Amino acid sequence: MNLSLGSALTRGPIVTLSLALLAGCAAPVGSAGFGAISAAPPVQTSALRFGADGPILQTLDVPLRQFPNAVGTLLTGIRGALITGFVENRDGSNVGVVYDRKTGIWTRIKFPGSSKTSVYGPAITQTGYRLVGSYQKRGETNADGFVYDSTTKKYRTLDAPADLCAPKSCNYTIVHSNYGTAAYEAVGNYDAVKSSSDIAPAGSYPASGHAFIYDSANATFTTLDFPGSVSSTAYGIWRDGNTVAIAGGYTDKKGTHAYVRDLTGASMLVYDWPKSVLTHFEGITGAGGPGNYNVIGDYFDLKDKTLEYGFFLPIRNWSAGTPITIGPVSANSVYRHTVVGVYTGAGIPNGYITKIP
DSSP states (O other), rough: OEOOOBBBBBTTTGGOOOOOOOOBBBSSSSSOOOOOOOOOOOBBEEEESSTTSSSOOEBOOOOOTOOEEEEEOOOOOOOOTTEEEEEEETTOOEEEEEEEEETTTTEEOOOOTTEEEEOOOOOOOOEEEEEEEEEEEOOOBBBEEEEETTTTTEEEOOOOOGGGTTTTTTEEEEEEEESSSSSSSEEEEEEEEEEEEGGGOSSSSSSSSSEEEEEETTEEEEEEEOOOOOOOEEEEEEEETTTEEEEEEETTTTTEEEEEEEETTTEEEEEETTOOBEEEEEEESSSSTTEEEEEEEEEEOSSSSTOOEEEEEEEEETEEEEEEEEEEEEEEEEETTTEEEEEEETTTTEEEEEOOO
């Protein structure tokens, strides 16, 4: 099945922080007390602000006592009290993490047998939480999607079915965000790659991207592409009753554009940062019922196309409000008015958290 949804930006080109397979997500109401490892308190070493009117960003990095080989913390998702991300290690590997803001506990997440595990948007369940993301095994160039349940402590591979890419092969599946308690929906991207010679480096994202939504109730993948687009992404998902909203971006001949739309396609907002060549929504959270959302995203400076800025945008009744620039950072996920993401300090990626007024 193929729905006409926003085809979008590939995350690779907008990664100025060496963020492998980064994502955005958003969140329903949170829950307390999740975590599996008693650890040292998180390292929150500094606060910073870009511009006199910008929000204050608090550094949120993993504690080196628990992660002695860490050389970078990349935060990718927030939902309730939980923050997700992954840690870059000195040996080039990475491991997923979940941080519980109420207990101060960091929990490692590693897909069995993988050399790289990246964790994205969490969802709160009745008995714990569910995580999604991607993993890579040592020596392999493809990426597989996965789902993890904190109650059963079981990992499950979640890859786009072969028929979506036929006659090519599906070599990349990245699950960005999920929503739901027992049954759930998840959004992400898959990419059709003709042969091994066409496979992009592991740290970049192929240009042949397709967005998808996965429905666990009937175990189906549905492709979501904008007509006339050359690639698409779906990074965030939010549900209000029967209305499902998806956020991401699409690329066409004119550039890369951010979008929010409902699953039926009856309502949609396409957004371009003024005078920017690239705009992309990374995450979405509810703000008062269908058509009312807070989204976060990234855009590229028109003069310096290597400079990425994160921003917060209120959407009310499917109309864009006044955006707030966070700074030269990657804004990756939002819960209500709380945003997490990544900034580069001393040449390494650092996680941050901030509250938008």
